Amino acid sequence: MSQVTVDRDGPLTIVELRSPPLNLFDEALITALETALSAVEARPGAGVLLRAAGRVVSGGVDVRLFDALADAAAAELLFRRLLTISRRVESLPVPTVFAAHGLCLTAAFELALACDLIVAARSARFGLVERAVGLTPAMGGTQRLTALAGPARARELVMTGELYGASELHGWGVVNWVLPDDGFARSAQDVAARIAEGPAAAHALTKKIVRVQQERGTQAADEITATEVAQLIGTRDFRDGVDGFLRNGPPPLRDRDGKPTKVKVTRR
Known part of the structure; x- marks a missing residue:
């Protein structure tokens, strides 16, 4: 089974990360996501819902990818590749909704920030924790967070590397809907479907x-x-x-x- 699947529900296209238990952004998942985006770009439908299977949305980038980097040139190639994913999502011609049901770290959070709207379960938590490995976000999260919440909030979230709850980020203007944990998957899909029904x-x-x-x-x-x-x-x-x-x-x-x-x- 592919680490990223593309399904259709009427006018809604559903892209799902499926690499449990942590949906880590390793080489296989990144490649699968690029392939999935090509399919979506060819046939986006009227709206796109991005979500993940399993208990967490994602633990972020697999640190073994960083360990394998030989030098700055190799690192730049990886980071440009990840940034291109964010820009491809951002450039889709239809509304994009990211559904976060649980822990959502680094690359997954940056992918969410590239979407038009974020729907989160009440217990969901978000973090850009790259400081733990001596990095700062390279997939576009910092600048997109700045656009949504302002420079002070972006610096706070990135520099502390702490986790933030869905309700707090809703107050910052980052998360659009905070929904109950019970029935979240269905509720989030209903939100995306309602938006996809529009002109x-x-x-x-x-x-x-x-x-x-x-x-x-x-x-x-x-x-x-x-x-x-x-x-x-x-x-x-x-x-x-x-x-x-x-x-x-x-x-x-x-x-x-x-x-x-x-x-x-x-x-x-």
């Missing part, structure tokens, strides 16, 4: 606008917004959405837990 072209543009803002600032994002959003007028999602709204009224709104909610409008 594909609009989601892709949302990702682009966010990326432009992060890289070049709000003014640069403003400069592309009107032109790019106008192109959505020609999509089927837009036409069907407008027609449905005019025929049937506003679609049902949902709370963050996915439950439909009614909004009362008082006329004066």
